[in-house]
Amino acid sequence: MFGSTPAEKTAAANTVETELEPNTxxxxxxxxxxxxxxxxxxxxxxxxxxxxxxxxxxxxxxxxLMGRLSAEKASLRGASGMFVQNDVHTGDGLRALGPKSKLDGL
Known part of the structure; x- marks a missing residue:
């Protein structure tokens, strides 16, 4: 498990954009x-x-410093999107593998 969720990464990127960049x-x-x-x-x-x-x-x-803040913001947003895409892709791949499990729908 990663140390933060996509929502936390988005919140951190928003903090960089709305607080750190303008205040700096x-x-x-x-x-x-x-x-x-x-x-x-x-x-x-x-x-x-x-x-x-x-x-x-x-x-x-x-x-x-401003370039670094911008890069960190982009990285946070990119990582958040990549994790979500990876989860969706993995789920699609597992569903395509075969017969339904008794766990489906739980």
Whole structure:
């Protein structure tokens, strides 16, 4: 038995979509905005160029994290569908094998 049901996988994918992705995007944008503002305030200082570099690195890392969240969401939804399809296919194959069992209909 797997550790979660298709419904639990769907719920987890929905949480990624409705909570994790938007909240991560919002937090990332806020951090970038504050860092960029600090860099503008310190324009002409070495610190400003360091902050600009940090912002570029931050952007790449956020992009990677958002991609990872999206991939996890797709994997959860895909796995849920695959398990259901596998169960249906297995059931169809067993029904096609032969005579009815006394357990049919129970």
């Amino acid at each position: 995007k919002k937090a990332a944008a806020g951090a970038k905005e504050h860092t960029s503002a600090a860099a503008r305030t310190l324009d002409g200082w070495e610190t400003a160029s360091g902050l600009k570099k940090v912002t570029e690195t931050w952007d790449r890392q956020v992009q990677m």
